[in-house]
Amino acid sequence: MRRLLYSRRKTQTIGVLKSFVYAVDGVAYILRTQRNARIELAIGIAAVALALWLGLSPLEWAVLAITIALVLALEWINTSLELAVSLASPDRHPSAKASKDVAAACVLLGAITSVVVGLLLFGPRLVERFAGT
Known part of the structure; x- marks a missing residue:
């Protein structure tokens, strides 16, 4: 059970980090092109x-x-x-x-x-x- 909870938290953290990277990519695109x-x-x-x-x-x-x-x-x-x-x-x-x-x-x-x-x-x-x- 502990391992499952840890795995979910790790996956959620990675998901949040990916979302942040996508947002930064969006800002970079805007500033580069607009x-x-x-x-x-x-x-x-x-x-x-x-x-x-x-x-x-x-x-x-x-x-x-x-x-x-x-x-x-x-x-x-x-x-x-x-x-x-x-x-x-x-x-x-x-x-x-x-x-x-x-x-x-x-x-x-x-x-x-x-x-x-x-x-x-x-x-x-x-x-x-x-x-x-």
Whole structure:
């Protein structure tokens, strides 16, 4: 019985490790092939640097982290959907185009939201820093 439990745990651990490796492969693929994802990641890193400089509160850090993760996740889901649609429908089809367009619109919505969040988080502090008050 002990050996069976150990064997199951070992198999589960290997499964978790494989899942992690697959996820890292996915991130590497995205960053290697998707220009917009690289741009969004660079903007996220710049936002983190700005947040460090401005000294955001813990709650503001949480909002920033969630916003960055949301934009990246939407971009990555969009890429995944585009790849799947292209595989399923290699020829041009109105439904395939609509599916890709809707996924891209989701990324756009996330990006616009991130700009609003950035203005709310950074705007007042930047004005304060540069206005000298």
